[in-house]
Amino acid sequence: MASRVSLKSKGKASGKALKGSAEEKSIGESLKEWSTWALKKAKVVTHYGFIPLVIIIGMNSEPKPHLAQLLSPV
Structure with missing residues (x-):
């Protein structure tokens, strides 16, 4: 029985992997990400x-x- 290799990334790495892709984020997603970063x-x-x-x-x-x-x- 052959083992399968999963190409899915887990955790925080999945969000960072999408940043470099050709897909554009919506303004709402960018605003949410920026506001979360600023509040932290x-x-x-x-x-x-x-x-x-x-x-x-x-x-x-x-x-x-x-x-x-x-x-x-005192």
Whole structure:
């Protein structure tokens, strides 16, 4: 009995394989892909940038606190 070889790709590779093909994506698909990419990047930026932003805003306010005063809970 001969074994069959499947040419179907699995997972994320299938989406990337279609990008190079002659088939054009619809505007809706491109918009969905772009918005998903942008939201993922925005999530990372928000995650790592929120606390430093609060510290910078706090250090530029009046009265000007020291960094230790901003970071201490009291």
